[in-house]
Amino acid sequence: MRSSRQAPKLELIVRCDCGFEARGDEAKLVPAVQRHGREAHNMEVTREQVLAMARPA
Numbered sequence: 538m539r540s541s542r543q544a545p546k547l548e549l550i551v552r553c554d555c556g557f558e559a560r561g562d563e564a565k566l567v568p569a570v571q572r573h574g575r576e577a578h579n580m581e582v583t584r585e586q587v588l589a590m591a592r593p594a
């Protein structure tokens with residue numbers, strides 16, 4: 538079901554220790570960071586972990 542008509546899209550930034558940086562709204566940022574963790578660090582990152590790292594842009 539698609540019913541994401543709630544919060545306005547917030548731009549967030551996540552900066553990794555390695556220098557990698559991702560920005561975008563939650564829907565874009567979370568998979569980007571999860572993929573970076575997997576590919577660059579062999580780490581599985583949960584959505585909660587990504588959001589905990591994120592800061593408003």
Ligand SMILES: [Zn+2]
Nearest residue numbers: 553555557577
């Ligand atoms: Zn990294």
